[in-house]
Amino acid sequence: MPREHVAQVFSRQAEACARLGSPLYGALLARAAQDIRDGGPCAGAVLGHEDSAPDDALPLRFMAAVHSLALTGRAPALAGHLPSTGGTFDPERPEAAWPALLETVSGHPEWIADWLTRPPQTNEVGRAHLLVAGLLYAVPSAQRPIRLFELGSSAGLNLRAEQFRYSSDDFAWGPVDSAVQLTGTWEGPVPDWLRTGAQQHQALRIVERRGCDPTPIDPLSSDGALALRAYVWPDQVARMRRLDGALAIAAKVPATVEAAGAAEFLSAVDLEPGTLTVVWHSVMQQYVGADEWALVRRELDRLAASATEEAGFAYLSFEPREGDAFRLTLRDGAEPERLLATARPHGLPARWPDAPE
Secondary structure (H helix, E strand, O other): OOOOHHHHHHHHHHHHHHHHHOOOHHHHHHHHHHHHHOOOOOHHOOOOOOHHHHHHHHHHHHHHHHHHHHHHHOHHHHHHHHHHHHHOOOOOHHHOHHHHHHHHHHHHHHHHHHHHHHHOOOOOHHHHHHHHHHHHHHOOOOOOOEEEEEEEOOHHHHHHHHHHHEEEOOOOOOOOOOOOOOOOEEOOOOOOOHHHHHHHHHHOOOOEEEEEEEEOOOOOOOOHHHHHOOOOOOOOOHHHHHHHHHHHHHHOOEEEEOOOOOOHHHHOOOOOOOOOOEEEEEHHHHHHHHHHHHHHHHHHHHHHHHHOOOOOEEEEEEEEEEEEEEEEEEEEOOOOOOEEEEEOOOOOOEEEOOOOO
8 A cells, every 4th residue: 555545545534533623633644644754653554454454444553552551550651641641732822742653653663563453443422312212212101111222232331221310401211320421422402202212211220231342352451441532532521431431330240241253253143032132233234245245235134024913123223324324223023214313423412304403
């Protein structure tokens, strides 16, 4: 892959990060792009590793490697500029953080090379409110036990989603004292179907929590927690707080994440009478090849076709469609897919598609 192409990949990611609320990564990735063009330390770190990740993953893996060094105390100068480690970043003076990043990159080539081989594992907790909203819509009664299966689970944090607290203006649902407080979940009015579902289901009975991931993370291990924190953008401290809360909940609420592909995992799932079987995923489809996804669709069709009133099935998906438009959709049994909401990639805030402007 030519050096200029890699530099353009970093430039595009810089623009995306700035647009999505991270001026820190917007500034640093833009400078990294120029450093790659100039053959500097960033070029030495990433060139030769281009084939280890899709284009859009390489800059994120690179920045996660650098962030992890700051989080573990191996890059104290850089840590002084990162809000996630108690430092400060002035978006008007991005050059203040740049020398520390270059020093970090130059001093830890083997560490960075290892992280460049790892898949992005954000396990974004902010998306949980969309998945729970869809679940409140789909579950037929508060007494119906729910079997929850997640594709691309990473560390399985969102398998504990009903343990989080969700609020927006005059709407709230979930344990008041939850370690994860998701506020400002909706932009504009909360849809009537969500209010109804929240009133009918003050709590959800989740009796099974299972997920799959090609490379699952153990959220209870120090290495796993570091990986999850490293992929959070350092100037988005609210995301870091949500992650820390979700890790605390994971220590109390068991869930299983298998090392398996999505199609293989689903092939072993069958519906059970007296329960609602739910399959969901969020921002993972882009990491699955077309052939594999065709098999996933076949398994989803199998489950939908076997759904009955007694053995229910629901499929929830939060994935990108066009540009920055991410859509929450629901397939309830064999019914056609329905659009429930749109949101930004990290999930907050969501917008009801029928809401008045």
